[in-house]
Amino acid sequence: xxxxxxxxxxxxxxxxxxxxxxxxxxxxxxxxxxxxxxxxxxxxxxxxxxxxxxxxxxxxxxxxxxxxxxxxxxxxxxxxxxxxxxxxxxxxxxxxxxxxxxxxxxxxxxxxx
Amino acid sequence: xxxxxxxxxxxxxxxxxxxxxxxxxxxxxxxxxxxxxxxxxxxxxxxxxxxxxxxxxxxxxxxxxxxxxxxxxxxxxxxxxxxxxxxxxxxxxxxxxxxxxxxxxxxxxxxxx
Numbered sequence: 001x002x003x004x005x006x007x008x009x010x011x012x013x014x015x016x017x018x019x020x021x022x023x024x025x026x027x028x029x030x031x032x033x034x035x036x037x038x039x040x041x042x043x044x045x046x047x048x049x050x051x052x053x054x055x056x057x058x059x060x061x062x063x064x065x066x067x068x069x070x071x072x073x074x075x076x077x078x079x080x081x082x083x084x085x086x087x088x089x090x091x092x093x094x095x096x097x098x099x100x101x102x103x104x105x106x107x108x109x110x111x112x113x
Numbered sequence: 114x115x116x117x118x119x120x121x122x123x124x125x126x127x128x129x130x131x132x133x134x135x136x137x138x139x140x141x142x143x144x145x146x147x148x149x150x151x152x153x154x155x156x157x158x159x160x161x162x163x164x165x166x167x168x169x170x171x172x173x174x175x176x177x178x179x180x181x182x183x184x185x186x187x188x189x190x191x192x193x194x195x196x197x198x199x200x201x202x203x204x205x206x207x208x209x210x211x212x213x214x215x216x217x218x219x220x221x222x223x224x225x226x
Binding site: 009032034036041042043044045046049051090092094099100101102103104105106 | 117119144146153154155156157158161163168169204206211212214215216217218219220222
C-alpha cells in the first residue's frame with residue numbers, strides 16, 4: 001500500500017520568510033514522489049518530482065524538496081515566500097509498479113505582507 | 114501542448130438526474146485518469162485508462178458511475194441518479210506512461226441540489 005501524510009492543513013508565513021511544507025510517505029518499496037500546487041478553481045500543477053536520481057530536487061518557482069529515506073520524508077521548501085505562492089500544496093506518492101498517484105490531504109499556504 | 118481540457122467547468126443538477134463530463138487529454142498521452150476532490154481533501158483516484166482499455170477502478174466508483182474512452186482519445190464520466198454526496202470537483206489527468214507526472218485539467222465542479 002502507498003500513502004502520504006501532510007502535517008498541517010494550514011501554514012502561514014510572512015512574505016520573504018522560509019516556506020516549509022511537510023510530507024511523510026509510507027511504502028515498502030522505493031517510491032516516486034511528487035509535489036503539486038493548486039490555485040483556486042484550477043487543476044493541479046506539477047512543482048517537482050523525485051524519481052530516485054538526486055535526493056535534492058529543484059522545481060519551478062524556486063521550490064525544492066529533499067528525499068530522506070531514513071525519515072521517510074519529502075518536505076517542500078522555498079527560501080523566500082512571495083504573495084503569489086499562496087495556494088494549496090499536495091504531496092503525492094506513486095510506487096514502482098503502480099499506475100496511480102495517491103495524494104495527501106493538502107496544505108494551504110497563506111502568505112501575509 | 115494545449116493541455117488537458119474538461120467540459121463543462123461547472124454543472125448544477127438536481128438529485129436523481131444523470132450528468133456526463135468530458136475530458137480531452139494531451140494528444141500524445143495514452144494514460145487518462147479520473148480523480149474526485151472534495152473540500153479540504155486531496156484528489157481521490159476513481160479510474161484510469163490506457164488507450165481505450167479501462168485498467169483500474171477504485172472502490173469509490175459505485176455502479177452509478179461509468180467511464181469510457183471509446184477511441185483512446187477523449188473520455189466521458191457519467192453519473193447516474195446523482196446524490197448530494199456526489200457534489201465535488203471531478204478532475205481529469207493524462208500522462209505518457211507509468212510513473213510519469215500527471216497533467217491535470219481545471220476540473221468540472223458538480224453541485225447536486
